[in-house]
Amino acid sequence: MNKVLNKIKEKNIIVGVVGMGYVGLPLALEYAIQGVKTIGFELDSNKVDLLNKGINYNQDIDNKLIEKSTKNKLLSATTDFSRLQECDVLFICVPTPFTVNKDPDISYIIKAAEDIQTYLKKGQIIILKSTTFPGTTQKYVLPILEKSGLQAGKDFYLAFSPERIDPGNKFWNTRNTPIVVGGINEESTKLAVEVTKIAIEKVVPVSSPSIAEMEKLLENIFRSVNIALVNELAQLCDRIGVNIWEVVEAASTKPFGFMPFWPGPGIGGHCILIDPYYLSWMAREYDFETKFITLAAEINEDMPFYVRSMIVKEIAKQPVTLENARVLLLGMAFKKDVDDLRHSPALKVMELLLLEGIKNVSYHDPYIPQIKVNGQKFDSVKNLTSKLIKNYDIVVVTTDHSVFDYEMIAKNAKSIIDTRNAFKNVKNKKNVVLLGDGK
Ligand SMILES: NC(=O)c1ccc[n+]([C@@H]2O[C@H](COP(=O)([O-])OP(=O)(O)OC[C@H]3O[C@@H](n4cnc5c(N)ncnc54)[C@H](O)[C@@H]3O)[C@@H](O)[C@H]2O)c1
Incomplete structure (x- = not known):
């Protein structure tokens, strides 16, 4: 272990990142920025080609950083998984979606673990980052890796x-967001913490992988439940x-014991919507119903239906049939x-x-x-001009992007449904119906 520790301290290591998506690419880049040779392993050859040409595909990352890190050969990507042995x-960092029945789908983790096992x-250090239910690291990943004949926590x-x-x-x-690490034994935690410290400013060790798996779900369930509460209110x-x-703004003036959450047309993304289901699925195995999770999911997933009712109600006030009404949704992300x-939720x-x-x-x-809805x-x-806005019977703000000119929209739209309080600072907004306002 000391040999591996010294290599980490000297940054004399090669880091591999399996899955170069929203999570994997920024992580890989951070190691490259710190001067560590980093290889991204990706199934999507398009992403691999782009990266190897120095082209960024992540909106949050500065193009120049990708250009520089690939040019100086600290960051590269490959579809050749035999190069896992170089690391x-x-x-x-692979996806953890749910199935159509909203059961966890950890098949991407299993496939990645099998590739690594080969x-x-x-001396290799394996760190699972994909969000998943407690026990995945020890009950699923560990046995796959040990099929190699090597012993976890020792070899x-x-x-x-x-x-x-x-x-x-x-x-x-x-870099500046603290990260929790839980290893399967003391040595694993120590090494994983040291490795993580190269890229992340603050690392928080915990006593086991299950604590780390569960705390991540708590973070996301906390959000889901609180968003559901304001959606109901x-x-x-x-x-x-x-x-x-x-x-909510008024309650937020309390300096302790309150944290603001805002209503909206529902929840989306890869985390808050999906992750709670991982825990409720697992709980059922233990004859336990996670009532908060289920109730929050029910309320949040009902919000697009609520917004639909608001829209239909507004259309009914206009001299146009539902069938012929012209509706423009602003913001799909x-x-x-x-x-x-x-x-x-905008898709819904x-x-x-x-x-x-x-x-x-x-x-x-x-x-x-471009989007695809109902095939x-x-x-x-x-x-998005005044002429275009005037063309619609109703404009619905489903996502409040900062680039939208809300003054112009309010001035020209016949009628507006605002699901995000996007027109908060617009003075003349008589035509705006705000979700959760009662007017
Ligand atoms: N996106 C977020 O904001 C976020 C935040 C926290 C946690 N997470 C979690 O991180 C994990 C990854 O999420 P993401 O948003 O980066 O997903 P993503 O879909 O953006 O990226 C995953 C990448 O993995 C690749 N991939 C799939 N299977 C692979 C395999 N076997 N080998 C190599 N590459 C493979 C895919 O092609 C894709 O490029 C998920 O568990 C997610 O819940 C995501």
Whole structure:
């Protein structure tokens, strides 16, 4: 172990990152920036080709950093998994989606572990970063790796260390966000902590992989439950005519014991929507129903339906039939200022409007050029001008991108549904119906 530790301290290691997506690429880049040779292992040859040409495909990363790190050969990518044996450390950053029945799908982790097992060598440190249910590292990854004949914790080292990246966040990034690490034994934790310290400013060791796996789920369930709470209160506020946004703002002035969460058209992305289901699935094995998780999911996943009702109600006030109403959705990404469409509630709103029989539904999102809804392709309408806005019976802000000119939109739209309080600072907004405002 001391030999491996010394290599880490001298940064005389090669880091491998399996899965070069939203999580893997920034992590790999951070090691390259610190002067460590880093290889990205990817199934998607398109991503590999782009990276090896020095071309960035992640909106949050400065193109110049990718250009520089690939030019000086500290960062490269490959589809050749036999090169896993070149690495001293391997991070697993593959997707953990759910199935159509919302059961965990850890098949990507299994495949990555099997690939690593094929080339596993003595002294390697394996760190799983994909979000998953407690026990995955020890009950699934460990036995696969030990098929190599090497013993975990002695011949090779194994840890779980959850990712906390927040795409679009301008302050908290890969380097300055504290990271938790839990190894399968003391040696594994120590080595994984030392390796992580090269790229991350603050590393927090915990006593086991299961603690690290579970704390990540707690982080995301905490968000899901609190968002559900304000979403429920937003619906109540609509009935009683109180503005939920002002209520949350007022409550936020309490300097302790309160943290603001905001309502919206639902939750999306790869984490908050999916991860809670990992735990509720696992809990059932232990005859345990996670009631908070289920209730939060129910409320959050009902929000696109609630927004559909708001839209239909607004259309009914206009001299146009539902069928012929022209609806423009602004923002398709699952959150503001990012290009990530995964499980976006805006997609669900669009799907519901089409199912409602509204024929003219369009969208505009500067970050998402094309989407597919109900098997049908839609292109983002170009140039968000006053002329374009005037053309629609109703404009719905589903994602509040900063680039939108809300003054111009309010001035020219016949009617607006605002699901994000995007028009907060616009003075003249008589035509705006705000979710959770009751007006
Ligand atoms: N995106 C986030 O904001 C975020 C934040 C925290 C945690 N996470 C978690 O991190 C994990 C990765 O998420 P992501 O957003 O980076 O996913 P992603 O889809 O952006 O990237 C995953 C990449 O892995 C590749 N891949 C799949 N199987 C592979 C294999 N066997 N070998 C090599 N490459 C493989 C895919 O082609 C893809 O490029 C998930 O568990 C997710 O829940 C994501």
